[in-house]
Amino acid sequence: MVKNVLKILGIIVLIFIIILVVKAVTISSKQVEVREAIPYKIDSMSVAQHLSEAIQIQTVSNQDQAKTDVKQFEQFHKFLAKTYPSLHKKLKKEIVGGYALLYTWKGSDPSLKPMLLMAHQDVVPVEDLTKEQWKYPGFSGTIAEGYVWGRGALDIKNQLIAVMEAVEFLISKGFAPKRTIYLAFGHDEEVGGEGAKAIAKLLKQRNVQLEYVLDEGGAIMEGMLPGVESPIALVGIAEKGYLTVKLTVKGEGGHSSMPPHHTALGILSKALVDVEDNPFPKNFDSPARQMFEYVAPHMKFPLRILFANMWCFKPLLKWQFEKSESTNAMIRTTAAVTMAGASEKENVLPTQAWAMINCRILPGETMDSTITYLKKVIDNDAVAIEATPWSNDPSPVSDIQAGSFTSIATIARQINPDVIVAPYLVLGATDSRHYNALTNQIYRFSPVKMNAEDLKRVHGINERISISDMGKSVKFFIALIEKTHM
Ligand SMILES: [Zn+2]
Structure with a gap:
């Protein structure tokens, strides 16, 4: 009995592997056939x-x-x-x-x-x-x-x-x-x-x-x-959208010898860490996907098996893409914390703390949806979030x-x-x-x-x-x- 089940499982796995390999071998090139060269002589x-x-x-x-x-x-x-x-x-x-x-x-x-x-x-x-x-x-x-x-x-x-x-x-x-x-x-x-x-x-x-x-x-x-x-x-x-948001937290100010539990800068810092710890959702569909549809037929084995079968390996590919900064940027909106400021003096509580986050927005999303996501992640009314000029949708x-x-x-x-x-x-x-x-x-x-x-x-x-x-x-x-x- 057990032997039979194992046998059937083995056959299923084998068929599955054959499907993956056949797909990888037969995937056809999307390249335009080019025969003649451009005839002109250029100096x-x-x-x-x-x-x-x-x-x-x-x-x-x-x-x-x-x-x-x-x-x-x-x-x-x-x-x-x-x-x-x-x-x-x-x-x-x-x-x-x-x-x-x-x-x-x-x-x-x-x-x-x-x-x-x-x-x-x-x-x-x-x-x-x-x-x-x-x-x-x-x-x-x-x-x-x-x-x-x-x-x-x-x-x-x-x-x-x-x-x-x-x-x-x-x-x-x-x-x-x-x-x-x-x-x-x-x-x-x-x-x-x-x-x-x-x-x-x-x-x-x-x-x-x-x-x-x-x-x-x-x-x-x-x-x-x-x-x-x-x-x-x-x-x-396509090109990604560009959005810099400014985060501002107001504080009471005063002498730093009697501080509150969290200063404006402390609250702001928590918000920034929240943004870094909760990256935007991954989206492997166009144009990253389109790129790999063109490239996959020209990949070597065994990588070709992965990219020729994106229907099956999408989660694996997403996970792999996330690991390098350049490929990560292809599959999601990114947020980079770039500038910040607070009190002018080391023993004065800040009356205001601010920071800039530069976002690059994936096609399919917008400046508004980016701000909505940041608000959700930060989830703190004390942190004001506003878009700065020079921003544009993807x-x-x-x-x-x-x-x-x-x-x-x-x-x-x-x-x-x-x-x-x-x-x-x-x-x-x-x-x-x-x-x-x-x-x-x-x-x-x-x-x-x-x-x-x-x-x-x-x-x-x-x-x-x-x-x-x-x-x-x-x-x-x-x-x-x-x-x-x-
Ligand atoms: Zn240029």
């Missing part, structure tokens, strides 16, 4: 030279607008006009909201909705403290060792220059777009993005509806996921079935046949969030290969891009613009 060195010149113009944006050196932006505009003469002849140029640039390349078919290519002109500063650590000075634009070095080489003058080069090239070939193409380059993305906001507002006033927007955000990441050998072209289909999730996504995915593989493409959730904020009212399809991607080391160069030391990636980026945008015919 990568000349492109690199132009990027070098662009880097040397120090378009640093400052939180305090009055401190921004606007002469640098004027010089940058002059540089663009000089370097891309055909573009400046053919396209309409508008300067919007101070120093943001909007170029319009009118298409021949007004029934087609326009596309909009983005980048930003501004860069973050090279910190005085780190100046010495740069291999080549941060604004030198040095071309050496196969790279262009300097601030903006990855974020994101590379994209701006690649777009300009592509348009200049296509004009020289006599290309005329069917679909209108906008080029939109903000001047203050790193400090809030008022330029992008002004461009979006202007287009809205003109009743423009866009087919799609392409901005920075994802790249071609090497060695990002265990069990995946190919570089992954991460195309951002973006909508763009459609990976849309033709525009397929175009980006196809071309990404045409310029780098070894990559696989996957949709992706951008954890930071980009200027593209200002365009939510103009289109349902916003993608965030740069056709540049990066590894974990390179990620640190963005806003860090020794920012650089390979000359070959600059050439490929130009090809990418040429092909993308040509696709507008379809």
